[in-house]
Amino acid sequence: MASIQKIVLAGATGSLGKPMLEALLDAKYEVTVFTRLTSDHTFPPDIKVVKVDYTDVEGLTAALQGTDALIITVTTGAVGQQKYIVDAAVAAGIKRIIPSEFGCDISNPKARALPVYARKVEIEEYIEAKCKGTPTTYTYIFNNAFLDWGIDAKSLVDVPGKKIDLYDGGETRYTATPLSFVAKGTVACLQKFEETANRAVKLHGAVLTQKKLLQLAQKVVGTDGWEVKVVRTEDVERESWANLKSNPGDTFGWVVGFLKRAIFAEGYGGDFTDSNDNQLLGLKQLSDEDVVEAIRARA
Ligand SMILES: NC(=O)c1ccc[n+]([C@@H]2O[C@H](COP(=O)([O-])OP(=O)(O)OC[C@H]3O[C@@H](n4cnc5c(N)ncnc54)[C@H](OP(=O)(O)O)[C@@H]3O)[C@@H](O)[C@H]2O)c1
Incomplete structure (x- = not known):
């Protein structure tokens, strides 16, 4: 079983990023936070913070060395930019990528066809192609609203x-799923590593x-x-x-x-009432x- 200890959280200062950081620290993971070069946030002193250029694959690869899992909670408008960090994560041999999804179940063909999800669909396809034949796996988290x-x-x-x-x-x-529930469920995916590999996980609040x-x-x-x-x-x-x-x-x-x-x-x-991963992840x-x-x- 893969041992997941070192996590990078990209976008830890956002609506979802804040509770995600809390859930990771509660679960005693060793967390490094990625934040943009232009950002000026303050973090608790015991958290390692790395300022990154999200378009610099080489820099991102170096910053991701030794990391077990990458959780991305960057803002909707930056979803398309995740290609660079995905390239870096695969190059660094990261075991699990959890991209910035956290919305509707876009495996549903009607939802998937809506233009508002075009970037998220593109990133899923990109991740799947990039991870193929490598040790890097992925999980998509869906929580609807x-x-x-x-x-x-x-x-x-x-x-x-x-x-x-x-x-x-x-x-x-x-x-409809609270942010803290989404965060807990995402962290639980790291603990159910094999069961959540290379698929979408549905969290039902x-x-x-x-x-x-x-x-x-x-x-x-x-x-x-x-x-x-x-x-x-x-x-x-x-x-x-x-x-x-x-x-x-x-x-x-x-x-x-x-x-x-x-x-x-x-x-x-x-x-998601009749089809979700709450039980697997210990969520009620x-x-x-x-x-x-x-x-x-x-x-
Ligand atoms: N299901 C729903 O109802 C729902 C609602 C809202 C959002 N979402 C989804 O949840 C995910 C997270 O959204 P959120 O609302 O939590 O995000 P957010 O609060 O808007 O932003 C999260 C973080 O992204 C970073 N960021 C902002 N602009 C960026 C840029 N141009 N490039 C790179 N990073 C940037 C910032 O971190 P730094 O300053 O530290 O770099 C920011 O704190 C997204 O995928 C979004 O689509 C779902």
């Missing part, structure tokens, strides 16, 4: 503003529908004054295609719409009360 992040960003529900969109009537089930989320949010802020809109994800997708065609550079016009289609629509693989699905607590903590 981030629960707490989605409440903060008001993309699941706007609790303070008391607004919610009921996609396709609001009864379609989908998975809570099972929600928009109607259920509304009820749970109402337990925290009451039932009065809600603005509830019914939205068809088919229309949202059509609009996103039109915006993409007319003005591809304006990502606000299409990215979010495609994400909504993938997360909330029937048939796009957003409900959240109860309704846990979701209420998550809402209360950020209301």
Whole structure:
């Protein structure tokens, strides 16, 4: 069995990177953090921090020497740039690469075909080709929507503003997973090294529908004054295609719409209830009360 001790975490200062760093330290891994040359973060003194140029394969290879696993939590806009660090990880003989995925199940053909995932699909294909015939393996982590992040960003529900969109009537089930759950699940993949090699792992936090989320949010802020809109994800997708065609550079016009289609629509693989890796990784699905607590903590 592979012994995984030394981890590099690239993007440790982000929304997911912070809880990921915490989970790795809790599990007593020896962690090195990669951060951009231009970044100016402060880290706890016992963490090794390396400033890197994410396009310099030679420099990245040198910085990755002796590392067992590489976890990448860089921002969505930098996903395409992972090719360089993948080249470096394979050259350095790293045992496991976990790229910056952490979203919908893009093995679902309908989700995979949405332009918003083009970069992530490209990176998966790149990793698979690069790892072939080498000792380097990979794991993709899927968690569908981030629960707490989605409440903060008001993309699941706007609790303070008391607004919610009921996609396709609001009864379609989908998975929503807290950041700390994603982090724990990712770390658990290192401990179940063989079982998680060269495949996608699905982490299932809570099972929600928009109607259920509304009820749970109402337990925290009451039932009065809600603005509830019914939205068809088919229309949202059509609009996103039109915006993409007319003005591809304006990502606000299409990215979010495609994400909504993938997360909330029937048939796009957003409900992990019956097919997930929680049991393998020792994770327990959240109860309704846990979701209420998550809402209360950020209301
Ligand atoms: N499922 C969901 O609902 C959901 C929601 C949001 C995000 N995600 C996914 O989760 C992953 C992590 O996203 P996040 O929101 O946690 O990221 P984030 O907070 O936006 O950024 C993470 C880190 O990336 C680094 N970074 C920023 N710009 C960069 C650039 N141009 N090149 C290289 N590194 C850069 C920064 O670290 P340094 O300053 O230290 O270099 C930053 O702290 C992404 O794959 C994203 O698509 C999923």
